[in-house]
Amino acid sequence: MSELKNDRFLRALLKQPVDRTPIWIMRQAGRYLPEYRATREKAGDFMTLCSTPDLACEVTLQPLERFDLDAAILFSDILTVPDAMGLGLYFEEGEGPKFERPVRTEKDIKNLPVPDPEDELGYVMDAVRTIRRELNGSVPLIGFSGSPWTLATYMVEGGSSKTFSTTKTMAFEQPKLAHLLLSKISESVVSYLNAQVAAGAQALMIFDTWGGSLSPQMYKEFSLHYMRDIVSKLTRENDGRKVPVILFTKGGGQWLSDIADTGCDALGLDWTTDIALARRQVGDRVALQGNMDPTTLCASPDIIRQEAAKILKAYGNGSGHVFNLGHGITPDINPEHVKTLVDSVHELSAQYHK
């Protein structure tokens, strides 16, 4: 593989010196880009877009052509894993993801297979290989997965949920069964992420989108425990470089110190956390990624620049910060505003890396 031309992102995750604070944006290949909407239209539906490596590659690269981003992220969906476990993922217009066969009983869970990442999920690995080839060493490629708890909520509820009451009731009433499910998902996630690294992913991120819906005690038992287990089993090297792992629990601002102790390299922060306080809490253990409120991008370029400056200043001097939003970019954002953000972060951050 060719040498990386821009390795700021990987270096910042490992707290190695950088010249500028790197930036990428969650859901950077998304509906706010007209070229994304065109490819999506061409694909017909979302799952075809995910499962056609050339199209997944095309949308992965689109934001990098527009903006000076420091990382690419595989275009895919966190629900590819449960889909490969046989649950039958489908999307109903305006309704979010659903599963034809949710898992609820002991039999359902015992029968769940651990998918072969080069078989049922081969299209994802093909996408990773295609994207790596097309990136040609320009910036690193991030692979990702949902966290076991987050995936379990979709698998048990059968789709999105406001309260996760079926999943939580399983955790309360049948904790052994919930743990069996989470163990199976964890095993699948480990094999999925390691296959992504083998296919070329240079960093990994685990999205624990719904961990923040749990009480502290249940978070530790049903979400964090499994992320720690996964981190311990991941391939941590690729092309002779360390593969950093980022854990992101949305709404997890009260548990940063616990997440930092999992062995991961970096924490994703949502925008409800003061990044200066977060840095003091985690000390030298991990890097931090975040944490601008995505709605800031609705404001004018001047405001976007000011708000970026505040976050950079709050993090302060030295490496260990990857700039990002605190959650995915929304479809209503003007792409020009993203350009302002990316350029502002690069310009304004030089002073913190002297």
Add this chain to the structure above:
Amino acid sequence: MSELKNDRFLRALLKQPVDRTPIWIMRQAGRYLPEYRATREKAGDFMTLCSTPDLACEVTLQPLERFDLDAAILFSDILTVPDAMGLGLYFEEGEGPKFERPVRTEKDIKNLPVPDPEDELGYVMDAVRTIRRELNGSVPLIGFSGSPWTLATYMVEGGSSKTFSTTKTMAFEQPKLAHLLLSKISESVVSYLNAQVAAGAQALMIFDTWGGSLSPQMYKEFSLHYMRDIVSKLTRENDGRKVPVILFTKGGGQWLSDIADTGCDALGLDWTTDIALARRQVGDRVALQGNMDPTTLCASPDIIRQEAAKILKAYGNGSGHVFNLGHGITPDINPEHVKTLVDSVHELSAQYHK
């Protein structure tokens, strides 16, 4: 007014000794009760239920007839205030609250009246008086309001929102205008809550349902600042007793120490906060209310009792704890499970008050 027969709730909020930990439940007069659904049916629609004092009184008292609760809370809605400011509140089936005339421009905001609580909101004060009379001193009555930030989100967005992008954009782009709006709402809330106290409310709670959607800096400037201002202007005595004030920012677990410094008497906690850590953070400044995950009530009575025991133990010895859920009870809950919770809290808490 007759003397209170059960003043545990008021005493706990002021950290005075009690024999048992008091308990009430957010949205205790709600759709999980068949008798509530019957009254709601009789009323025809939600706003008629809110605005007919005898019906509001009827549903307020229903949970107290079933369960050994230590407080009643006025049956009303946080959006009565913006409705009285002329925005035209209406409910569309399955869509949540909406306003006919959202406020967006300087002219909209300058023209907003501060409603007279005994005129446009007289039906609420009549409900308070009716409920106080019917309670006949059995337990104290809680009055309430939404926080200025929370009310502003509905007023600017014109209803519910996922991202609050219009309101936040106003805060970013036109902070003076946002502050003018929040000041007008605060003035209305002060007059509304003081009228509730004059009508008989014995404790007050401010629901900051959407404060947790803000960054720490914006939370302090656009939400907490106004709650502090309101607290400083409230009537704090009724019938010769102090009227305690509870502030509840859902998702505010990272800002407890700041909230405790507002001059309020108690903090509401959602279930993502460890109540033992919260107690250490706030020290002697305030009492704590909460904080069971509402989905716990989907589990069996044994589990409900165990989980109640954990929260009581985590708070530990002494007064200053009002048991509650961390958010409103949902319509799917079996009322028998509520009985289990209420009785368990009373039984299991005696040991912490010796």
